[in-house]
Amino acid sequence: MNKNGWVSTDFLLASKLIILTVHCIVAIIGNRIDTANSVHEISDAKVLAENVAEIFEMVYSGGRGCSIIFKMPATISSKHYNFTVN
Numbered sequence: 001m002n003k004n005g006w007v008s009t010d011f012l013l014a015s016k017l018i019i020l021t022v023h024c025i026v027a028i029i030g031n032r033i034d035t036a037n038s039v040h041e042i043s044d045a046k047v048l049a050e051n052v053a054e055i056f057e058m059v060y061s062g063g064r065g066c067s068i069i070f071k072m073p074a075t076i077s078s079k080h081y082n083f084t085v086n
Helices: 006-062
Strands: none
């Protein structure tokens, strides 16, 4: 150890750099997890929309008087949604 304290200053600088690097990595991982969750929600909604479109095609091709009862889930990924048919 030097009298001027160079070893402790280097150690403090290296520790700060390591802590900053770990903090940045944790922030990036958090953003990636949020992105993965939103992609999961979007894919669930897309699957539901494709199922509804398939039901519409089956009813339309069945002709007049054809009907199908399709029970939709109350939530998609624990979020409520609105579905409108024009």
